[in-house]
Amino acid sequence: MAKPTFQRPKGTADLLPDQTVKWQHVESTARLLFGDYNFKEVRTPIFENFDVFSRSAGDTSDVVTKEMYDFHDKGDRHIALRPEGTAGVVRAYVENKLYGPEFDKPYKTFYIGPMFRYERPQAGRFRQFHQIGVEAFGSKSPALDVEIIAMAIDFFKTLGLQNLKVAVNTLGDQNSRASYRQALIDYLKPHFNDLSVDSQARLEQNPLRVLDSKDARDQVFVANAPSILDYLSPEATEHWQQVQTILKALNIDFEIDATMVRGLDYYNDTIFEIMTVDDHLKGAATIAGGGRYSGLVSEFGGPETPGVGFGIGIERLISLLSAQQVAPANDNGLDFYVVNIGKETDVVATQIAQAIRSFGYVTERDYLGRSAKAQFKTADRHQAKYVVTIGEQELSDQVANIKNMATGQQQTVKLAELYTNLPTIVESEENKA
């Protein structure tokens, strides 16, 4: 019998050091930049009561009906791994009474962490994936919508991304949306039999989704479908106009995509997506999506409070970064490598390595008792700038050799000197070069 082998769960990934540098870069950039916009980080549980998500995302959304990663725990509680970040943050906002008068409005926050959806993995899609998301509660200002879009773009530009497209649309307020919904149904009903099977179902549950269809049969009708823009209430129109005015004032390139619909049911008014026009990601071109919502906070028992936010897919973002070759490379160059020869020098080798590290130099040594030649090869492979060599003779003389790997020159220094004055020695070496 072979030993049982273990594989990571379907749709998950192990991120190894050459990947984690990129992740750290993305995350630290987000923390820095979002901080500039005065957004503060929150960390909420990665699992919640199932109802937190089913209540917020909408019962007809695919996320709830088929993609929820849920289970019953030992206390028979119905738990779900979060499929997106907004619901948990809203829950926390209400539970911690962050709508209280002592908190700033809008309450601006961001989060970074794993999300889970039970679906078939494929390009840019995983069962555990990660999002950087932001939410701002308590203001209906269109300026906030735009600021959030601007912040996302700022973030991508800071990372060095190019070829991005910003698509914006409005869903209108509750009334606009309801009347548009009816208009759409009235328009599509006569063509029911010519629609794709998927769209026939969508027409019943969420007719706006038909607009999003990629099926050629549907697109024929979508092209001539009534536009949401013609059904906006005066308030919704004003909000929408103001969003565009500010976007233009900030010189943000955007296009209005009247057929854009977002997957989660809670959105209204402004929605947007940022996607790449690189064909690298193809089916996963959208790297950020978000919009304005209302009703969520009250749904969780808080006061009626508007919100705006977006989510960025970190996997997709990093894959784009790599494709556009703006991802940071892993730098595993060493400052020092300690070569020790003979078993007797094993203890002092560690003492030397520790002393060098205490000055802040990246230091490695050999732990396998290998030959001097082998140790030098390793030092070279790791591009060590200096190699410190110590053998039995040096040990009894209380000295060590420091070799500058670039020049090949080697000098002998007293151990006491190395322990106390290494930076000075290094400095004089660097001045020579």
Next chain:
RNA sequence: GCGGUAGUGGUGAAGUGGUUAACACACUGGUUUGUGGAUCCAGCAUGCGAGGGUUCGAUCCCCUUCUACCGCCCCA
């Protein structure tokens, strides 16, 4: 949930129903015993995702399963 392609060592990969599973890279050791990037030499898969089956015999044929990749749905 549906459809398609694939699965050989650390990596890239060749391969065939039948004795020792090419080649390359990487790695390790050596080229007179304490010093690096070159050359040369040597070592490195009882194993061909897993489990069954067919067969005298299977990495190569069949079934199941797992996983990855691609597409649909949907989405980050």
